[in-house]
Amino acid sequence: MRYPKLREVKEAMVSLFSKPYTTSFPKGEFKPFKGFRGKPVVDEDNCVGCETCANVCPPGAITFKDDLQTGLRTISRDYGKCIFCGKCEEHCITGKGVKLSDQIYDLACFDRSVLIETQQRELLICESCGAVITTKQHMQFIHEKLGAKAYASILNLNMLNQRLQLARAEDVTVTVKDGLKRKNAFNILCPNCNRNIQIENLR
Ligand code: SF4
Ligand code: SF4
Known part of the structure; x- marks a missing residue:
């Protein structure tokens, strides 16, 4: 039989008289460290x-x-x-x-x-192609973050228009059914449809 080395005996004695390293949970309350x-x-x-x-x-x-x-x-x-x-x-x-x-x-x-x-x-869904743009809360967060600069984007302007109800109620929920036309620039559109409208407006 091999006898323990002195170092191991010392470690055993130190452990015997030290406080446990682990927490007392679930017996005691769990106290998370910083x-x-x-x-x-x-x-x-x-x-x-x-x-x-x-x-x-x-x-x-x-x-x-x-x-x-x-x-x-x-x-x-x-x-x-x-x-x-x-x-x-x-x-x-x-x-x-x-x-x-x-x-x-x-x-x-x-x-x-x-x-x-x-x-x-x-x-927030594109009213032309039905693609998901993002969530309404996400877009509102971007508006608040950018302040007045947000309205450099037509999508942001249109969302503000909807929120403030500046357009007539029936215009607010317009769905683009007959292909993109210039007037549809004032609807909620995804970046792809928005680009197509801008090209249309240049013609
Ligand atoms: S990112 Fe958040 S949810 Fe994902 S594993 Fe890490 S802590 Fe958990
Ligand atoms: S706002 Fe924060 S918690 Fe919520 S989906 Fe975005 S990253 Fe995740």
């Missing part, structure tokens, strides 16, 4: 549904689905896949849409489907 990264929590007022966090999430825990029938974007966050890296918080365009919290151990469960949370945001 900079602890737990479950990302969404701020409903500051998440505009822009897709940025889904693009930077390494394990693909954040996904988006656009439904043209309901006009809604559904953002799903699967905390069963989340690795708590903090990339979503770091790259959030509003800086406040999602923040990592102290919650982590209470995420343990037997049914992983309960770890999926969703948010919904209203889509």
